[in-house]
Structures are given as structure tokens and as C-alpha cells.
Amino acid sequence: MSKVSVDASTCVGCGLCEQSCPEVFEVGGDGIAHVKVHSCAIHNLQEVSEQCPVNAIKIS
Numbered sequence: 001m002s003k004v005s006v007d008a009s010t011c012v013g014c015g016l017c018e019q020s021c022p023e024v025f026e027v028g029g030d031g032i033a034h035v036k037v038h039s040c041a042i043h044n045l046q047e048v049s050e051q052c053p054v055n056a057i058k059i060s
């Protein structure tokens with residue numbers, strides 16, 4: 001199974017990932033996206049990661 005992570009030092013909290021896949025991503029009160037679960041049956045996480053403007057989402 002893949003592992004999704006957000007680089008907290010790179011993320012600018014724009015919220016795009018949360019808009020694209022709220023099942024996985026949530027921008028917290030700290031202004032950084034957090035990963036809630038590592039898979040989504042609905043959204044292509046590779047595509048979501050490619051949308052991140054600062055390339056902070058890693059899928060390994």
C-alpha cells in the first residue's frame with residue numbers, strides 16, 4: 001500500500017489538496033495540510049500530488 005506524506009516545511013496551506021481530496025487531506029489550524037488516511041477510492045492521489053504548487057505531497 002502506498003504512503004502519502006506532506007512536507008510540512010514546504011506546504012503553504014493553499015488548500016488545493018483538501019479541495020481535491022478531502023478524504024485524505026485536511027489543512028489544520030497550523031496552516032499545513034495533514035494526511036488523514038493513505039488511500040482514497042475516489043480520487044487519484046498521484047494527480048492530486050501533481051496539483052500541489054510547491055510539490056509538497058509525496059507518495060511512496
Ligand code: SF4
Pocket residue numbers: 006010011012013014015016017018025027032033051052053054055056057
Ligand atoms: S496543495 Fe500542497 S501547498 Fe497546498 S495545502 Fe496541499 S500540500 Fe500544502
